[in-house]
Amino acid sequence: MHFPTNANGKLDINKLLNSHEKTPISITTTTDKLSASQQVIFDVWQQHLQIPSMGLTDDFFALGGHSLKAMLISAALSQKFSTPVSINEIFAHPNIAALDLWLTTNEQSLIEISPIKPQAFYALSSAQKRLWLVSQVKEQSVAYNVHAAFLLEGELCIPSFKQAFSQLICRHESLRTNFIFTQGEPKQHIHSAIELPLTLLEPAAITINSPALNQLYLELAQHHFNLETDALFQITVVKLSTEKPAQVLMFNAHHIICDGWSNSIILKELSELYTCYRRQQAPTLQPLVIQYKDYAAWHNKVLNTAQALNDKAFWQTQLAGVNRPMLLPNASNTERYSGHWYRSILDEALASAMQDYCRHNSISLYTFFASVTSVLLSHYCATDEIIYATPIADRQLPQLQSQVGFYLNTFLLRQALTPELSFADLLNNTKTQLHNIMQHQLYPVEQVLEELDLIEGTIGDFYRIILNVMEYESYSHYQLDGLRFNKILETATTSRADLNIMLVKGDALELVIEYNNQLLDEAGITTMKDQLIQLISQILEQPQRTLRELKQSLLSTREQQAQAEFLDAALAIDEEF
Incomplete structure (x- = not known):
């Protein structure tokens, strides 16, 4: 044809x-x-x-x-x-x-980003500026480490591995970027080359189940990157004491140079490059036309365009009247960035039913889970008007699909949960709101937050409750010349927020809750997980239930009794007068 x-x-x-x-x-x-x-x-x-x-x-x-x-x-x-x-x-x-x-x-011209001229220093994107600012405090910076560990079964050829990762560093400028404060503001400085930050370990008698392996990973995850001088990612290969050859690959990077999408790109391209070098073949990866610095320059420039100003007006309307962030009870008195992760694989039948419901109603899993989470947060924060942060990948332009960098846009979801509203109606409202938000991503929300007249809290407090829905291909799809990636470790002793509720879709649906352990404990998080599953089950059975009914079902027997006693007392007072 x-x-x-x-x-x-x-x-x-x-x-x-x-x-x-x-x-x-x-x-x-x-x-x-x-x-x-x-x-x-x-x-x-x-x-x-x-x-x-x-x-x-x-x-x-x-x-x-x-x-x-x-x-x-x-x-x-x-x-x-x-x-x-x-x-x-x-x-x-x-x-x-x-x-x-x-x-x-609806034919329009496709936006194309052009490479900018070489300079000693380059501007940060608006997203990088916010992350750079919070990373000036050591504990906050460590919380923004992105890390994972993978089991590789088979003999890893170290020379081919080094060659492949060195080529990745050459290919992606983000992997050889530092952030220098100069002339009154932070700038990107891109090195022409850096030494490969690779550590090879062969400790005695260490296996996949050794506590020492987990401790090693936690130490790696808590490394403090100096944004001005350090390579902003680390690779550690730990050889295991097993009958057959095996090793664990640990990766750690600062969020300011990569995101979840970037990690998949790194694994995919590492797999291809390693396989080529191992077989003594020439790599076939297509050259990158632009790099992150070019995206940052383009995005900073378009912030003054009519479209960006239209997006700014949208967010000003969305946030009109907001004078305080939504926080969990007692959140203002707690130390931040100390935390844990809680993980739970959803029951296969429930996960299947939830995805069938989404398909039948032509909605995304993101829309459904955001609506359910809104009901839960309304219960916990004791308010019918909720507002929380949720990140999305800012990669809709074709040129950004194969880039390693911090292409993340965090917006705020603000909803009125009228008690008599049915969940089905809330779902439609969420779908409409997310549709509108997706059309107004160009202007940074944090710049609109700076204009708000807050009577409590700070701009950063709007990011203390986060919802995240992540959909990835299974890491086992990637192979180093036959050596499959099997993720085995992904935990931390830090938290970027008081509460970060994540639904991760890979081989299964996994609920991951990152939480501030100065504010919440594992027992409370387990209860929260159970309540989320309870809500999902009830909604799938009766999507027309009102939000009042759904929130009432979350009350414990003791809370329901106390509420009934309060209402009885109120009625008695009313009759007396």
């Missing part, structure tokens, strides 16, 4: 969308006949959804789509059609026919 191209060799959207050519598709792929543009969409969906058969009107969510896949698909379609396709458009037009129709009437 012929696809029309323009002078630059890219897909010509005008010619393609005006084409009336119909292409019959084998019954093994779809029973529909597709136009040329529909074929392009079909191919992208098939690649990312891994579905061999789908029709023009098959729903994205029913096919197993979720937020991460929507971002990958939106970036791929943006590149294919040379026009911006946001995640919102995938959600708003959740089948091939609807998305194709939208594309025919």
Whole structure:
């Protein structure tokens, strides 16, 4: 089949969308006949959804789509059609026919970031500036370490491993960046090369279950990076005392140079490079056109555009009247950044039912879990108006898909939980609100927070309660020439927030709660986990239940009795007067 191209060799959207050519598709792929543009969409969906058969009107969510896949698909379609396709458009037009129709009437120029001229120092992005500021205190900085440990079974070729990681450092400027305070502000300084920060250990009699291994990992995770002078990531390889060759790969980096998406890129590219060097083959990774410094320069420049100012106005409306952050009880009196992680794999039947509910109602797992969490937080914070932070990957532009860097945008979700509102209505409200938020990501929320007239708390306090929904491919997909990555350790003794509730979708659905252990204990977190699962179960059975009923169900028997006694006393006083 012929696809029309323009002078630059890219897909010509005008010619393609005006084409009336119909292409019959084998019954093994779809029973529909597709136009040329529909074929392009079909191919992208098939690649990312891994579905061999789908029709023009098959729903994205029913096919197993979720937020991460929507971002990958939106970036791929943006590149294919040379026009911006946001995640919102995938959600708003959740089948091939609807998305194709939208594309025919919404042609725009795709934003492309250009490399900037070499300089001694480069500007930080707005997200980096906030993280740099909080990292000036040692305890706060350590809380923003990103770390994990993987078991690699088999013989690791250290020379090939060193060569592969050295190439990664050469390829991604973020891995050789420091942050220097100069001329009154922090700047990025990019080194032409750095020494590989690799430590090889072969301790005596250490196995995968040794307490010494866990202690070693915790010490690595608590390393304090000097943002001005240190390499801002570390790799440690620990050889195990096992019958068959095995080792543990530990990785630690400061969040200011990478995010969760970056970690997947590092593992994917490390796997490819190691395999090539091990087999004495030339690497095939495509060169990167831009780096993080180019993104930061572009983003800082567009903050003065009409679109950014429109986004600023949106957030000013969203946050109008806010004069204090929402905090957990007694939070203002607690020390921050000391914490633990609690992990629990959700029951397979419940996880399956929750995802089926999302597919049936054409909503993302993120939307559903945010709505459930809002009910829980309303109960714990004793308020019907909630506001908390939630991060999303800022990688909708195709150029940013393969970049290592801090491409994270943290926005605030503010909701009114009227007691008589049904959960189904709250879910629709959340879906609408998240749709609007996704359209107004360009302007940094923290800059709007600076304009608020707060009567309590600080700007940083708005980030003390966080919701995070992360959807990753299984790490076991990545291999170092046959050596599979199996994540074995991911814990810490620090917490970036008082409460960070995370739903992680990999091979299973896992609930991870990062918490301030000066404020909460494991027993309380276990109760919170049980209440979340209880809420999810009740909602799946009766989504029309009111928020009052759902919150009432979270009260303990003693709390319900105390509430009843209070109401009886109030009625008695009313009768007396």
